[in-house]
Amino acid sequence: MTVQHVVSPVPESAWFKSSYSGSEGGECVEVAHTVDxxxxxxxxxxxxxxxxxxxxxxxxFVGLAAGRGV
Structure with missing residues (x-):
């Protein structure tokens, strides 16, 4: 299930920008991970x-987005 947080549940240093994000700054997604x-x-x-x-x-999700199926 998904949850939305107003305050980030991970340290700022853990976030990284997706390599697929555009260089113009208009479509940027950042990802961070923990063990769970x-x-x-x-x-x-x-x-x-x-x-x-x-x-x-x-x-x-990443597999589906990349066209590899489930």
Missing amino acids: TMHVRDSKQDKGPVLTVRPDAWTR
Whole structure:
């Protein structure tokens, strides 16, 4: 299940920008991970909501987004 956080559940230093984010700054996604969770946020709103998912759900999502299926 997903959860939104107003305050980031991970340290600022743990976030990294997706290599697929555009260089113009308009479409940037940042990701951070812990042992139990993956966190996703909009890099333009680092104090905004954070989407949190389990690592297995993240792996499935990335596979689907890359066109590899489940």
